[in-house]
Amino acid sequence: MNRPVFGRSEESARPARLDRDRGLVEAARRDPRKFDALYRKYLAQVYSFAYYELRDHHAAEDATERVFMQALAGLPRFEERVDEFISARAPVAAGRTPGAEEPAEAADFSTFRIWLFRIARNVVANERRRDRRRPVSPLEEAARVAAPDDVAELAATREATEAAYRAVQRLPEDRRRVVLLRFVNEMSTSEIAAILGRSEGAVRVLLHRALRSVADDLRGRTN
Amino acid sequence: MPGHGDRDSLRTERYVNDLMAAAGRRADAVPADPDLDPGVIAAARRLRADLTRVHPSFRFEEALSERLAEAAARLRAGLPAPATGVSAALAPVQPATLTAFPSPGPIADRDTAAPVSQWRAILPPAAFRRIPEVAPRPSRPFIVGGVGVASAAISIGAVYVAWRHSRPTSGRMGKAAKAAHSRSAGSGRGRRSGATHGIFGVLS
Numbered sequence: 184m185n186r187p188v189f190g191r192s193e194e195s196a197r198p199a200r201l202d203r204d205r206g207l208v209e210a211a212r213r214d215p216r217k218f219d220a221l222y223r224k225y226l227a228q229v230y231s232f233a234y235y236e237l238r239d240h241h242a243a244e245d246a247t248e249r250v251f252m253q254a255l256a257g258l259p260r261f262e263e264r265v266d267e268f269i270s271a272r273a274p275v276a277a278g279r280t281p282g283a284e285e286p287a288e289a290a291d292f293s294t295f296r297i298w299l300f301r302i303a304r305n306v307v308a309n310e311r312r313r314d315r316r317r318p319v320s321p322l323e324e325a326a327r328v329a330a331p332d333d334v335a336e337l338a339a340t341r342e343a344t345e346a347a348y349r350a351v352q353r354l355p356e357d358r359r360r361v362v363l364l365r366f367v368n369e370m371s372t373s374e375i376a377a378i379l380g381r382s383e384g385a386v387r388v389l390l391h392r393a394l395r396s397v398a399d400d401l402r403g404r405t406n
Numbered sequence: 407m408p409g410h411g412d413r414d415s416l417r418t419e420r421y422v423n424d425l426m427a428a429a430g431r432r433a434d435a436v437p438a439d440p441d442l443d444p445g446v447i448a449a450a451r452r453l454r455a456d457l458t459r460v461h462p463s464f465r466f467e468e469a470l471s472e473r474l475a476e477a478a479a480r481l482r483a484g485l486p487a488p489a490t491g492v493s494a495a496l497a498p499v500q501p502a503t504l505t506a507f508p509s510p511g512p513i514a515d516r517d518t519a520a521p522v523s524q525w526r527a528i529l530p531p532a533a534f535r536r537i538p539e540v541a542p543r544p545s546r547p548f549i550v551g552g553v554g555v556a557s558a559a560i561s562i563g564a565v566y567v568a569w570r571h572s573r574p575t576s577g578r579m580g581k582a583a584k585a586a587h588s589r590s591a592g593s594g595r596g597r598r599s600g601a602t603h604g605i606f607g608v609l610s
Contacts, residue, residue, distance in 0.1 A: 226467060347453060351453070366454055384415070388412075
């Protein structure tokens with residue numbers, strides 16, 4: 184049964200909006216073997232999030248596996264959790280002027296992705312808690328992340344990448360998560376808010392402060 | 407009325423949105439609000455360029471895909487999905503329910519499929535049609551038992567014939583028959599050898 188993620192708004196009377204992954208989710212719910220399509224679609228995103236958070240390829244692989252296994256096992260319960268996202272967005276929608284243009288990012292909204300990244304956030308948080316006693320950050324890995332094909336620029340880019348990576352890693356946890364979800368996973372403010380369980384205003388402030396911290400860090404390194 | 411911090415946050419968000427959209431269009435120039443901190447602009451551009459998405463190895467991707475497929479098959483069969491990693495060691499072992507297993511299927515058909523097909527290949531159609539109906543549900547104990555019963559009957563019959571030959575007859579007809587038999591068999595052969603010759607001579 185298809186249920187709209189965003190219900191029909193009484194004030195604006197817009198047509199109901201569907202989750203862009205609804206078809207894939209419904210197919211996977213009917214036949215769990217179809218989950219592979221969702222897995223392939225979100226593998227790099229989940230892995231990247233885990234990698235930047237855990238700073239280790241092996242740990243990121245373990246976390247990625249846990250995330251998708253939990254998502255597969257929990258998919259039958261996903262329908263019920265959709266309501267949480269609706270209610271989480273309700274205050275935002277209520278505060279918007281009736282008839283006002285919705286941000287373009289809302290059209291690309293996926294509650295499945297939010298749900299998946301909530302799982303990822305929990306898995307990564309558990310992993311970080313477990314690894315807190317372990318020395319972290321093999322920083323040479325950072326350079327491999329964005330290593331360009333042009334050999335001449337390799338050294339400079341590696342230095343720059345490493346500096347940016349260090350600056351992000353020095354951020355407090357909530358700011359770092361916002362930065363990673365925004366820049367690596369290209370999520371909208373509303374998606375990040377739903378994943379982290381914060382208001383959109385709080386996410387905006389976190390992003391702004393994170394960028395200022397990174398700017399100060401990079402400026403200090405330059406000086 | 408938003409405060410100063412809120413306005414800065416909104417400006418930053420708008421710039422980052424434009425920056426991400428421009429990257430999607432492969433556009434370089436992104437207009438920024440003149441009141442926005444140049445340090446924030448530089449940091450956003452830097453993070454946009456350096457924080458790239460990472461893809462795991464192909465080997466890992468395919469291995470995890472296989473494990474997910476196995477877990478999906480288990481879920482489809484009504485079994486719990488296997489836990490992974492550290493949690494696997496801590497996960498309670500859940501007893502599988504009887505209904506979770508697939509139905510036994512046509513075991514009797516599977517048992518009889520080979521011999522019937524062999525008969526069909528060997529025998530002409532008319533002879534094949536005379537074979538007793540085994541396809542519906544012939545049980546293995548029945549077949550084994552039938553062979554056993556037939557074997558036992560033959561053995562009992564042979565013992566009875568040998569015993570009957572060796573048993574001295576008491577009636578007149580029996581004595582007359584015995585006298586006639588001994589005459590035809592020759593005087594040098596005993597009763598036992600005659601009986602043995604009768605049995606094995608006929609059989610051979």
